[in-house]
Amino acid sequence: MVYSIRRRTLLQIGGAAVAVPHLWLPARAEAPAWPTQTVEPFLEVEIASGKIRGGHSRGALAFKGIPYAGPVSGKNRFKAPPPVTPWTGVRDATRLGSPALQAPGGTYGEHEPAYSEDCLVLNVWTPAVKDGGKRPVMVYLHGGGFTAGSGGQNIQDGSHLAATYDVVVVAINHRLGLFGYLYLGELLGPEYAQSGNCGQLDIVAALQWIKQNIATFGGDPGNVMVFGESGGGAKTCAVMAMPAAQGLFHKAAVQSGPMLRGISKESGTETARRVLAGLGISDPAKLLDVPGEKLLALQMQGPKGPLGTATAAYAARHPGPASGGGLGQDVPGNWAPVVDGVALPADPFDPAAPAIAANVPLLIGNARDEATFFVRDNPAFFKSDEAGLTALAHQQIGSAADAIIALYKKTRPQATAPELGIAIMTAMSFGNGTVKIADLKSQQPAPVYRYRYDYQSNVPIKDTDWIFRAGHASDISLVFYNYEIRDLQGQGPGLAQASAAMSSYFTSFARNAVPTAVGQPQWPRYDTARRATMLINTECQVADDPDSEERAFWQSWKGA
Structure with missing residues (x-):
């Protein structure tokens, strides 16, 4: 039947x-x-x-x-x-x-x-x-x-x-x-x-x-x-x-998830040693007997707990901060795939795209204002002035902060200090990695299509005069054509049309490796000569190398 x-x-x-x-x-x-x-x-x-x-x-x-x-x-x-x-x-x-x-x-x-x-x-x-x-x-x-x-x-x-x-x-x-x-x-x-x-x-x-x-x-x-x-x-x-x-x-x-590199075996082993030390265990085989809830409790303490305390041997070889770092960063105490030489033979996209996926078409992109998601619980950030932005940038970036802020003030002359901060953090965390992967993958036979998600969520950010904008994770419901389920995407005008466009692009790509949507522009294949990027919104449009001066800076930055 x-x-x-x-x-x-x-x-x-x-x-x-x-x-x-x-x-x-x-x-x-x-x-x-x-x-x-x-x-x-x-x-x-x-x-x-x-x-x-x-x-x-x-x-x-x-x-x-x-x-x-x-x-x-x-x-x-x-x-x-x-x-x-x-x-x-x-x-x-x-x-x-x-x-x-x-x-x-x-x-x-x-x-x-x-x-x-x-x-x-x-x-x-x-x-x-x-x-x-x-x-x-x-x-x-x-x-x-x-x-x-x-x-x-x-x-x-x-x-x-x-x-x-x-x-x-x-x-x-x-x-x-x-x-x-x-x-x-x-x-x-x-x-x-x-x-x-x-x-x-x-x-x-x-x-x-x-x-x-x-x-x-x-x-x-x-x-x-x-x-x-x-x-x-x-x-x-x-x-x-x-x-x-x-x-x-x-x-x-x-x-919004570019990962160029995994965790090294050295960092992974150091993390394991810290886990053993945090549990007071000398025999690694005893990890099989520890209740799962106890292991989770140790993990939840994060860098401020035992996982952030370097073992003596590691501290002697690596003076300085013991741990920390974000998604996929190769530091002890971080959780991500390990380049073990077996399951994951090499870093996924460093220095090149994986040869074994050369014939796999790729659709890749990120949201325009990713960083609002990560600072939305810090109302003070959205009231910061240029001095506050500069201090934060020096804390996060170091000596390159002044040059980066100067560039963004030039390319975005009407932007406020919080808007500049959101743009910089978004590029560092997601935009630069997305472009790198698109560039590397475009050197292989299979097609690559790049996008930037621009639809502006009207969800208010508590205790500020900001809305969520095109923040991290606000595009999930649109891809799944679930725009009516209340979440980070808000309930603003044109939401249904933007969701129809994004869900259609994704499903048609799944069907035949060519993203299409009724009433929306034809999506050109990405290459490093034109860098065609679909800006997904209520009315989508194609932009060639958007924010090109900023993109060129990040690709030349040694801290990337």
Whole structure:
């Protein structure tokens, strides 16, 4: 029997409007209790590991909390994920599965269960099952750096995207922080050589599951796109450089998450030594017996706790600050994929794009005002004057601060001090890395498409006269065509049109590697001669080498 979404959808495929017929749904017994709830009529399908029961959600079929690998606690901690354990009977797949162990208090999925060390589950949204469909498969890697987040967050619910654009959407949970990226290869030997990439190996296991099972959900295992925002974009960069992932995906998209380099084995080993010291353990093998909650508590103390206290041997070799640094920075106490020579043989995009992904098309970009996200809880920043900006810049950048501020005052003569600060921090954290990856990848055969997200969120920033603008993570709901779910994107004019444009560009790229959207400009392929960039907004436009003088400075800056 073929189950499908029973409505009629008009969508954009390869530049042409196509009517996709579906059968009518029977009346539902009751309305959803929350927007993303999976409701009747329920249905069963059989995958390689057993039967599952899903249902309907927001115009699509939804199957949630499906195990894609086995348990990774106890003896399997810090190892590659084992195969999924088959089950008998029918497994319920109408609710989200457990997110990875992480600091409490974040906003994830609606009615999501408690965190768990055993978290290797995924969610699938599709227009139809068992219909022989060959739909593009869009595999989303959630943000939250490498320490937080979930594949069940409501703004990345895949229902609307699947129903509107006739695609299959998959979102996964995987190991995070210490459980996903603690490198023990030097301390516990070859059996743990890939321990610094367990979170990435989980993603590979999910891709293998997709290859084996996605046809049941109407998806094409030969047309899979991996994409993600922030930490999810960084994970995508790492996946592109992993030999075990090659052939399991065919396109990639990086949203505000450029990661050029991973963690070195030396830094990873130093982090492991600090973990042992913080726990008062001398035998690394005892890490397998420590309760997961105790390991998480140590991780949550961060650079101010034991992880920020260098071991004596390391301190002797590396005088100065013991730890710190942001996403993907090679410093002890940081969590990110480790360049272990096995799972991740080399840095993803330094000094070149990974050769094994030369034929993988890439869509990449960042938001215009990323940094508002990171300073939104500091009202004083938005009231700073030029002296305050200069002091902050010297603290963060050092001796180059004066030259950078002078450049930005020249290129943005009407900007206030906070606006200059936002622009500088955005370029340092996201813009420069995005351009570097686009430049390197454009030297390979597969096409590259670069964008800048410009839609201005009207969400007010508390205790200031600012709005969020095009800040970090405000584009997630637009990509998923979930603009009506309240979040950082706000509720401003033109939001629906901007979301239609962005979701159409992403889904058409997933379909045929050419991003298109009805009523919006044709998107030129990126190269270093023209640097064509799509400015995504209510009315999109193409700009050649936007902010070129600033871009040239950052590319020549030795601190990059």
